[in-house]
Amino acid sequence: MPRLRRSPLLLAIAASLSLTLSACGGDTPADAPQPQQQAAAEAPAKAQLGSFGFDASGMDRSVAAGDNFFDFANGSWVKNTEIPADRSRFGSFNVIAEKTQADTRAILEGAANNAQATGEDKLIGDYYAAYMDEAGIEQRGLAPVQPQLQAIEALADKAALARALGADVRADVDLLNATNFYTDRLLGLWVSVDLLQPERTAPYLVQGGLGMPDRDFYLGDGRMAALRKQYQDYVGQVLKLAGVADPAAKAQRIVALETRIAQAHVSQEETNDVAKGANPWTREDFSAKAPGMDWAAFLEASGLGQQQDFIVWQPKAVAGLSRLVATEPLEDWKDYLTFHALDRAAPYLPKTFADARFAFHGTALSGTPQQSDRWKRAVDDANHAVGEAIGKRYVEKHFDAKTKERADAMAKNIIAAFSKRIDGLEWMSPQTKASAKAKVAGLTVGMGYPETWRDYSGLEVKRDDPLGNAQRAEQFEYQRNLSKLGKAPDHGEWAMLPQTINAMNVPLENRLVFPAAILQPPFFDGAADDAVNYGAIGAVIGHEISHGFDNAGALFDDTGRLHNWWTPQDLQKFNAAGDALAAQFSSYEPFPGVHVNGRLSLGENIADVAGLGTAYDAYQLSLQGKPGQTLEGFTPDQRFFLGFAQAWRSKSREQALRNSLLTDVHAPGQFRALTVRNIDAWYPAFDVKEGQKLYLAPDKRVKVW
Known part of the structure; x- marks a missing residue:
């Protein structure tokens, strides 16, 4: 019913965040719905995109990777894809959203058409109907x-x-x-x-x-x-x-x-x-x-x-x-x-x-x-009003135990890689490193779904009162929030639904959340090549870890308290790197005379740079010293970076893109894909040379973490 948008930082600060989940690889809570088991948990025999998880047909090989890596990886897809008439933009997130929306529709229609439904099944069915x-x-x-x-x-x-x-x-x-x-x-x-x-x-x-x-x-x-x-x-x-x-x-x-x-x-x-x-x-x-x-x-x-x-x-x-x-x-x-x-x-x-x-x-x-x-x-509105009741059923039907296990292991590996990156920072003092390492050590991860589910008892839903249902749901949620005042943080809820295609970092709790729905192709595919998965969902996981250390997240300590744990000299160097990255993104010009706001999008850009670098390191760790295999002419490093670029595959209508440049803390997808130019390994992977448009001299590549 309402129209609300908010930044990941404000989401983290002010969106009822008080859940501390088990660390990576933790056991499934006894009261949580069990993900699919047995046959449903088996990875499909073939990757859903191409032969190894990447859509090579969407590339435009007439473009040099070093001139425009987004177009190189996605140019044919952009040329041949029409934005659906009911969308202002379309891309990898939307592909997952369409599938998830259809899966959710089936849940809601099943409940709405079940005359014997009781409890939450009746609640969500009546709301939808x-x-x-x-x-x-x-x-x-x-x-x-x-x-x-x-x-x-x-x-x-x-x-x-x-x-x-x-x-x-x-x-x-x-x-x-x-x-x-x-x-x-x-x-x-x-x-x-x-x-x-x-x-x-x-x-x-x-x-x-x-x-x-x-x-x-x-x-x-x-x-x-x-x-x-x-x-x-x-x-x-x-x-x-x-x-x-x-x-x-x-x-x-x-x-x-x-x-x-x-x-x-x-x-x-x-x-x-x-x-x-x-x-x-x-x-x-x-x-x-x-x-x-x-x-x-x-x-x-x-x-x-x-x-x-x-x-x-x-x-x-x-x-x-x-x-x-x-x-x-x-x-x-x-x-x-x-x-x-x-x-x-x-x-x-x-x-x-x-x-x-x-x-x-x-x-x-x-x-x-x-x-x-x-x-x-109707699906979107029901998700807003009674989303966790729907999410509980979504997890039962569409999130398998093997996906959760593999994503948990990947997150654990990427967190370890981030910790090693801190050890290798030459510009950071031992004092600041110790505080940063403590923050990494205390990081917790929520994967798939919350440990406990929201209780909707007391919410009145009538099958003949859609406006009243929406208003009562908002009032119910408002009163639920007011009831927390005067109490210690609950540590028992999420601020994202399992059926949300997104992820988040919660600086106030030093916690990451990855809803079940984002763990789908092209971000994650159990049958896909590890290099592609690390480049896609791995970079997302690294991105969210890095939000705890971006220009805003770095202000919070390992307990989630707003506290300056930096030495003045280290903070000055960190801010200088941020200034360089803001200038880099502000140079991108989607329309003549209209630039990306590198300062507004700085936190996201820091998280992209650090997250991609961390995911790359984690992928190398996962190989355990063994050489990677070339698949269909693509080396492991090429598949890693192509997986990243495919994840940011998108196109927008002009009005929507212009709006996002004013209000969105994220840079447009075609520029987020260019984050690769700050990663040293990208250059030899695609033979990028001085003189090409994306080439940066080694000392100009931004190294934040």
């Missing part, structure tokens, strides 16, 4: 959202407005879309480990309130000015569909208000700066540091009336938003709340609302020409 009941949705019309609209219309003063804004706060955690934080509610809330006192949980308040993805969409010119006009038209269209009087004028005032909200926001770069985000506030601080809002009314309505301590991630923005609550007309705020209530409800309202919403959010913003099939939207 309600979303799929288009005829019932059309018949009910606007009735499901009317109580909310009437409550907004009844707001009589700014104290009532503060209560409404407080009641609107949710624990906005979208387990499917972990990129940059974004919520259209005025303030977002996370409850997570306190980064200043890791032995307790804390509520984090963050900026929000925009209907478009970022402040730059409101403040920029050129393309952004055109998008603002389209957004204003969409706002007016939604109000008109709902029968609101004078929709065009109100739309103009709503967008003007959101523009002032955008002016109060801080930048993406500042949002991703941990040092600037660690701002402890007491309850009394809100009125003193952010006057304007009736904070007592806001906090009481949000369920935080008794909470005394907070972490405010963007204090300047919170102060600016509070000031706007006091200075902007009440009627403008009521119109703003009315629109956002309708916009959030649109997927559960008659088709005219859902289509209008997609026309802006899908087509205008991202260039996606066609809305996804209803069943795909």
Whole structure:
């Protein structure tokens, strides 16, 4: 229901992360679902891609590897692949997502069509069936959202407005879309480990309130000015569909208000700066540091009336938003709340609302020409609302014990390789090395699924109330998060679903998480060549390990506490390497005059460089001194680097790519694949010579770890 995106760093800090899993190779928990056994656990006889796990037909051998390694590895695939009409981008992640979505659909439809279903099977089946009941949705019309609209219309003063804004706060955690934080509610809330006192949980308040993805969409010119006009038209269209009087004028005032909200926001770069985000506030601080809002009314309505301590991630923005609550007309705020209530409800309202919403959010913003099939939207929505109940069944059906065992062993090997890399760092002092080694030694890994599963008892789901189901699920999740306050971290939950195609590092817990769904081709194939697997999922594992040592993760010690464990000289050298990498990525130019933001994407780029280097070392360790075999003319080193490039195979629509350059902490896939130019072994593997476009002199290759 909500539209939330967040950075892996903020995900790690503020997404209810308090699970400590067994280390690599640990036993399967007794209460967890057992992965498939026996025949299902046997690796397939043949790799799913090519003969050894790599799609050689997707290469473009007319391009020299040393000029453009992404095109060399993927050029024919890019030329011959059409982005599906319901996608803004398509690549390796999407290939897995399509399969996983279909697998999840079968689980949900099986539950929905089982008249004898009880417990969680009935819960997930009824949720899915309600979303799929288009005829019932059309018949009910606007009735499901009317109580909310009437409550907004009844707001009589700014104290009532503060209560409404407080009641609107949710624990906005979208387990499917972990990129940059974004919520259209005025303030977002996370409850997570306190980064200043890791032995307790804390509520984090963050900026929000925009209907478009970022402040730059409101403040920029050129393309952004055109998008603002389209957004204003969409706002007016939604109000008109709902029968609101004078929709065009109100739309103009709503967008003007959101523009002032955008002016109060801080930048993406500042949002991703941990040092600037660690701002402890007491309850009394809100009125003193952010006057304007009736904070007592806001906090009481949000369920935080008794909470005394907070972490405010963007204090300047919170102060600016509070000031706007006091200075902007009440009627403008009521119109703003009315629109956002309708916009959030649109997927559960008659088709005219859902289509209008997609026309802006899908087509205008991202260039996606066609809305996804209803069943795909239903799967995504159910995952957001009751995802772990679905995930438990996904693991039982689609995650085998042999995959988990092999991935655990690979992770253990890569962690060992990272530790050896620390030993070999010539520029790092013994003091800093000791702290880094302690952090590696304390690292834990969650592979596939959580040890314990979320309890959904108490959540009411009705087969004829899709909007109510989504709202009750959000409220249920919000209350579940509030219940953690005042307690020690739970150490019993994940912040990603097993059916999520992603992975994460949790600096606050010195922990890695690899959901079951990412352990599929092209990232991992039990029948594939080890070199390809190490280049693909191995580099992902190395990437997540390295996040604990990137420009943000390196600020946390082995206990997860925000603590500077560096000597000043070592930190200076580390930052210099980061500056060089930021400059390298900022030189990439997807469009004339438009560059990758190397500073915004620095953490991800550090993790890619260190992760790829670590995975390569781990692959060499796995050979145990034995020479690798050449397969179909490809040496082991070539297969390793090609596996890496294939994992980042992707293409995007222009609008989506331009948006990601502004808001995404990841560089586009075609540039992430160029990470290879910083790895010494890549040069002899493909005979890359001075004068080729990607060639870097040895002293210019960035060595972060």
